Amino acid sequence: MSHRIPVGLVGVTGYTGMELARLLARHPGLELVRATSRSEAGKTLGDLYPGLGGFPIADCPVSQPDVDDLAEACALVFLAVPHGTAMDMAAALVAKGVKVVDLSADFRINSAETYAQWYGLEHRHPELLPDAVFGLPEFNAKDIVGAQLVANPGCYPTSAILGLAPALRESLVLTQGIVIDSKSGTTGSGRKPSVGALYCEVADSFRAYNLGRHRHTPEIEQELGRVAGTELTVSFNTHLLPINRGILSTSYCQLADGVGAEDVRRAYTDAYANCPWVRVLPEGKLPEVRHVRGTMFCDIGLVVDPRTGRLIVVSVIDNLCRGASGQALANANLMLEQPLDAGLDLAPLVP
Numbered sequence: 001m002s003h004r005i006p007v008g009l010v011g012v013t014g015y016t017g018m019e020l021a022r023l024l025a026r027h028p029g030l031e032l033v034r035a036t037s038r039s040e041a042g043k044t045l046g047d048l049y050p051g052l053g054g055f056p057i058a059d060c061p062v063s064q065p066d067v068d069d070l071a072e073a074c075a076l077v078f079l080a081v082p083h084g085t086a087m088d089m090a091a092a093l094v095a096k097g098v099k100v101v102d103l104s105a106d107f108r109i110n111s112a113e114t115y116a117q118w119y120g121l122e123h124r125h126p127e128l129l130p131d132a133v134f135g136l137p138e139f140n141a142k143d144i145v146g147a148q149l150v151a152n153p154g155c156y157p158t159s160a161i162l163g164l165a166p167a168l169r170e171s172l173v174l175t176q177g178i179v180i181d182s183k184s185g186t187t188g189s190g191r192k193p194s195v196g197a198l199y200c201e202v203a204d205s206f207r208a209y210n211l212g213r214h215r216h217t218p219e220i221e222q223e224l225g226r227v228a229g230t231e232l233t234v235s236f237n238t239h240l241l242p243i244n245r246g247i248l249s250t251s252y253c254q255l256a257d258g259v260g261a262e263d264v265r266r267a268y269t270d271a272y273a274n275c276p277w278v279r280v281l282p283e284g285k286l287p288e289v290r291h292v293r294g295t296m297f298c299d300i301g302l303v304v305d306p307r308t309g310r311l312i313v314v315s316v317i318d319n320l321c322r323g324a325s326g327q328a329l330a331n332a333n334l335m336l337e338q339p340l341d342a343g344l345d346l347a348p349l350v351p
């Protein structure tokens with residue numbers, strides 16, 4: 001009998017599900033005992049992912065999603081399914097006493113009205129929203145430890161919040177006029193087929209999308225507003241990169257009177273002094289997505305532009321690892337009293 005804690009994963013055929021299977025394959029304290037897919041049930045993980053051949057996880061059967069079965073077998077379940085789908089499963093699992101890390105957006109927004117406005121969906125379990133914890137370990141670790149339901153942050157919000165929080169917390173920048181200009185690799189749009197994600201639509205090109213109306217906007221405003229201690233609005237704009245993984249966000253904000261480059265650098269190095277996954281780069285260095293690929297790192301470059309009085313922050317993450325599955329695993333580690341970095345001590349794959 002295994003001494004490891006049994007966990008389940010709903011949505012193992014999606015990109016974030018695949019990434020979680022990769023990370024769980026090497027986890028010393030958690031064992032994947034249920035992996036679900038409606039389309040591939042009856043196979044094993046080894047059938048789906050030949051790259052897992054030889055790892056014990058390859059023998060894990062793929063089953064139909066069944067909340068009763070998951071609750072009986074698992075101490076914690078990861079929901080790697082589309083928003084709107086996760087909320088009912090999360091509610092049923094929570095009611096049965098199971099811990100849940102939801103990778104979708106269903107429990108990230110505190111207000112059911114705001115969720116309905118941006119997602120075009122009525123929230124069917126608003127009663128769970130007050131107790132759902134926003135799962136950004138650098139800021140919320142204490143609450144995550146005791147949570148039964150963690151809302152895993154969005155990929156773009158992870159890069160934007162880590163990139164801007166120290167400046168806003170110390171009031172080094174104004175809360176008006178913030179612009180967050182983000183670019184994501186194509187795995188960010190998920191594995192379900194769509195014309196816009198076809199190779200010939202993405203390769204050798206670069207395009208903007210959802211300008212001024214991206215659904216991650218309220219999540220970023222909520223969390224940055226909490227840090228700043230006041231409501232704020234941001235211009236959050238997104239672009240699709242012809243790469244598999246990675247997000248690079250360039251954020252622009254107006255410096256408060258009298259704030260200089262040394263103040264900014266000190267705020268960032270102090271804020272992340274005990275956060276080994278956030279690397280504030282030395283002056284003059286700017287981050288690249290390939291330096292964080294397949295890892296939990298968020299690399300941050302800082303530029304103070306005296307001519308315009310702006311702070312420019314460049315933050316990069318891997319959308320699938322830090323922006324989704326790796327962060328979900330970090331949250332599960334906290335909820336299940338595992339070392340925070342268990343299964344996540346990863347170095348990037350370069351080139």
Ligand SMILES: NC(=O)C1=CN([C@@H]2O[C@H](COP(=O)(O)OP(=O)(O)OC[C@H]3O[C@@H](n4cnc5c(N)ncnc54)[C@H](OP(=O)(O)O)[C@@H]3O)[C@@H](O)[C@H]2O)C=CC1
Nearest residue numbers: 011013014015016037038039080081082104188190191324
């Ligand atoms: N891709 C990314 O970079 C990020 C994604 N996320 C979020 O994580 C979640 C998963 O994303 P991603 O992996 O990209 O999505 P995919 O579209 O790649 O995969 C979705 C998965 O969910 C399963 N699924 C779909 N509908 C249902 C349903 N009704 N009941 C049970 N299972 C279902 C699918 O399997 P099957 O159809 O076989 O059941 C599939 O395994 C989403 O909420 C997404 O927004 C968050 C951060 C980053």
Ligand SMILES: CC(=O)N[C@@H](CCC(=O)OP(=O)(O)O)C(=O)O
Nearest residue numbers: 104105154155184185186188189
């Ligand atoms: C490139 C791309 O299409 N990215 C997705 C965001 C990634 C995602 O899955 O969103 P959540 O983190 O909210 O789940 C988008 O823009 O909608």
